[in-house]
Amino acid sequence: MTLTYTTDLSPVRALVEAHARAARLPEAKVIDLVLAVSEVAANTLRHAGSPGTLDIWHDDREIICVLHDKGFISDPMAGHQRPGPEATQGHGLWLVRQLCDLVEIRSDETGTTIRLHMGIPQP
């Protein structure tokens, strides 16, 4: 299902949490995924100047969240460098990369799509 978000991130987090639990992600991973999606969505609110959309689904092996907005990320190294310990900005995408098993970012003048993958531990 597609959720559109504009000014409120609480519903985004609630949806991710519900899906993550339904997918039987362990609690620690639920927390991580909610945090990661919230950080991406926060960037939409901060930078994109457009609403964002969230699509989320899972299979046996992983849960996938796709966020899209009309913003443009010009820095190809976005999120790859850890901010210094006393940095008061810039943690968002770096955190997302720490939290998720795979992060794919596609960004051009038409918009930005960020795809987050979280593996579901296999028995």
Add this chain to the structure above:
Amino acid sequence: MNDHTQRPSVVQTGVDLLTASVTARESAGEPYTLVTLSGEADVTNNDQLRDLLDAEVAKQPSHLIVEMSGLRFMDSSALHALLRANRALDRQGGVLSLVSPQEAVARMLHLTAADRLVPVYDTVEEAAAG
């Protein structure tokens, strides 16, 4: 223990997402400012959180204790507000302490190593004594 409520200020967004209250307290004769945060702190209420922390830091407290047991969620913008306050307090010779983060908040503090920069305690009493 004296518990003088100096300035109970409540920050509420349109959906009452974040609540903050401030009280002046003391422990063993040492004054401290207690900021209690509950709800969810994210980019949508970051200005209010920053304004609140800036206002308290401007009063030059020797110790600012943020009690966060009721905070369900904190994102990087809220963390930044705390680190900003930490830095400003440090410059003034003051100290910031955090108390009782929930799991999601503790995760954020740990991943960013903020919990090595700002002391985290289980109770306000321990923070005040520490």
